[in-house]
Structure formats: C-alpha cells, structure tokens
Amino acid sequence: MASQMIKGAFYNVGKKALDWVAIIQCTHVGNRLRKYGLRYEDLYDQTDSLDVDEALNRLPPEVVDARNQRIKRAMDLSMKHDYLPKELQAVQTPFRSYLQDMLELVIAERKEREALGATPLHERSLP
Structure with a gap:
C-alpha cells in the first residue's frame, strides 16, 4: 500500500515536471517561429511524408499560397540573418492550425x- 502511494506521488511529480518542460518548450518554439513569421505546421515536410503532401493538395490554393509565402519570407530572413520587426512578431500566430x-x-x-486491402492512394517508388 505504501509503495503504491510512493509510486503515485513520484508519478504526479514526474507528470508535473513534464508538463512544465512542455510549456517551456512550447513557449521557446513559439518565440522562434514568431521571429520568422512561421506557423508550426509550416515545418511539416511535404517531400518526406506523402500524407502531408496529399493534405496540402486538398487544401484551398489560398492557404497553400500563404504557407509558401511564409516559408519564402522565413528563408529570406534567415539568409539575411535578420528577424521580422517586433510589431509584426507580435501579431504572428505560430500555433494556429490550418493543416491538422x-x-x-x-x-x-x-x-x-x-484495413480493407485496397490499393494505396499514393505510392512512393524510386526512379
């Protein structure tokens, strides 16, 4: 009984510590994305995952164009070793979802x- 209580106490402490670390990590990632004007889902690589590629193909063209513009702007800022102006960083929404x-x-x-044994929607083949 006592050992279960101790395990439960350690579990609660560990869970709270992980929650705290997750909050710190989320804040750090959000700040980095704001500096370049990116959203978290802009980091998903469409060449690596066929599911991401298919999801992007199904989105409206305006959403995909906005994503591409954010990525181009971030690459340009990175190559210039610069960040967005502070007033633009303040209005960025790095965790607003458009792809999930x-x-x-x-x-x-x-x-x-x-599960049904049907042919895959898309297959990857090596040239």
Whole structure:
C-alpha cells in the first residue's frame, strides 16, 4: 500500500515536471517561429511524408499560397540573418492550425484503405 502511494506521488511529480518542460518548450518554439513569421505546421515536410503532401493538395490554393509565402519570407530572413520587426512578431500566430484537420482525414483514409486491402492512394517508388 505504501509503495503504491510512493509510486503515485513520484508519478504526479514526474507528470508535473513534464508538463512544465512542455510549456517551456512550447513557449521557446513559439518565440522562434514568431521571429520568422512561421506557423508550426509550416515545418511539416511535404517531400518526406506523402500524407502531408496529399493534405496540402486538398487544401484551398489560398492557404497553400500563404504557407509558401511564409516559408519564402522565413528563408529570406534567415539568409539575411535578420528577424521580422517586433510589431509584426507580435501579431504572428505560430500555433494556429490550418493543416491538422485535413492531415488527420488523409491518415484515417489511408488506414481505412490498408484495413480493407485496397490499393494505396499514393505510392512512393524510386526512379
């Protein structure tokens, strides 16, 4: 009984410590993304994941164009060793989602196809 209470206490302390670390990490990542005007989902690589590529293909062109502009601006700022002006950094929303819902839908469709034994929606082949 006492050992279970001790384990529970350590679990609670460990969970609180992990929550604290997660908050610090999220804050740090958000600040870095704001400096370049990026959103977290802009970091998803469409050449690495076919699901991300398919989700981007299904999004409206305006959303994809805005993503591409943010990435180009961030690359330009990085090459110039510069950041966005402070007033623009203040209005950035690095954790506002635009891709996650579509990505979850694409992954669910892929898993359903695999479960049914259907042909994959997209296949990667080496040239």
